[in-house]
Each structure stands twice: as structure tokens, then as C-alpha cells.
Amino acid sequence: MTVLKLTAEQLKHYEELILKELRESVSYIENINKDQSIGARESSGDLSSYAYHQADQGSDTNLMEQTVMLMEGEREKIRLLNDAMRRIADETYGVCEMCGDLIHESRLEIIPYAIYCFDCKEKMEDKKRRQRR
Numbered sequence: 001m002t003v004l005k006l007t008a009e010q011l012k013h014y015e016e017l018i019l020k021e022l023r024e025s026v027s028y029i030e031n032i033n034k035d036q037s038i039g040a041r042e043s044s045g046d047l048s049s050y051a052y053h054q055a056d057q058g059s060d061t062n063l064m065e066q067t068v069m070l071m072e073g074e075r076e077k078i079r080l081l082n083d084a085m086r087r088i089a090d091e092t093y094g095v096c097e098m099c100g101d102l103i104h105e106s107r108l109e110i111i112p113y114a115i116y117c118f119d120c121k122e123k124m125e126d127k128k129r130r131q132r133r
């Protein structure tokens with residue numbers, strides 16, 4: 001069985017794509033931290049002091065919760081992007097972790113940190129859906 005991998009040119013292309021997304025995610029988080037001091041509050045894990053100060057601005061609290069969730073999403077993305085960078089370095093990038101096939105380029109263009117090909121991803125989501133029932 002031949003081991004599939006992307007060409008050096010393709011790896012270079014996706015590396016740039018990943019770095020671009022990384023920069024965007026990092027600056028996104030930095031901007032939020034600048035706008036609102038989420039950082040300090042999050043590291044202490046203390047939500048009560050915040051709730052106290054914002055007690056008379058109920059709608060803002062919801063907005064903050066949304067922002068925190070968005071940030072969690074961005075952090076997760078950064079983690080996945082860093083993983084992808086590691087796979088670029090050891091040239092396993094672009095190969096489905098499940099079946100070992102190459103992940104389609106159109107998929108990597110949209111989700112450069114994808115680790116499964118479309119078929120395997122579908123199968124997994126199918127399984128999840130069935131388990132939920």
C-alpha cells in the first residue's frame with residue numbers, strides 16, 4: 001500500500017492558508033480582550049463579580065456569554081490549526097486519519113484543519129445522529 005501525501009507545493013499552499021487563519025483567530029481574540037476585559041475574568045474563573053457589576057444591564061450579560069462562546073470556538077480553532085501545522089511539518093497533512101485517503105482539496109480550502117475526508121466525516125456524523133436517538 002502506498003502512503004498518500006500532498007506535494008511540497010500543496011503543503012506550502014495550505015501552510016499559508018493555516019497561518020492566515022491562525023492570525024485571524026488570534027487577532028479576533030486579542031480584539032475582544034481589548035474591547036472587554038474578558039481575559040482577567042476568565043482566568044480567575046469568577047463570574048459572580050462580573051454579574052454583580054452588570055446586574056442592571058441584563059442584555060449585556062447575554063452578549064458577553066455569546067462572546068465567551070465565540071472565543072471558546074476560536075480557541076478550539078487555534079488548537080486545530082496548530083495541530084494542522086504539525087501535520088504539515090511531518091507531511092501527514094491532508095490525509096484522512098480514518099481511511100488514509102487524501103482529503104479533497106475543495107474541503108481543505110474551506111476547512112484547512114480538517115483531519116477526516118468528507119466520507120468519513122459523514123459516516124461519523126451519521127453514527128452520532130443514530131446514537132442520539
Ligand SMILES: [Zn+2]
Pocket residue numbers: 096097098099100101116117118119120121
Ligand atoms: Zn476518510
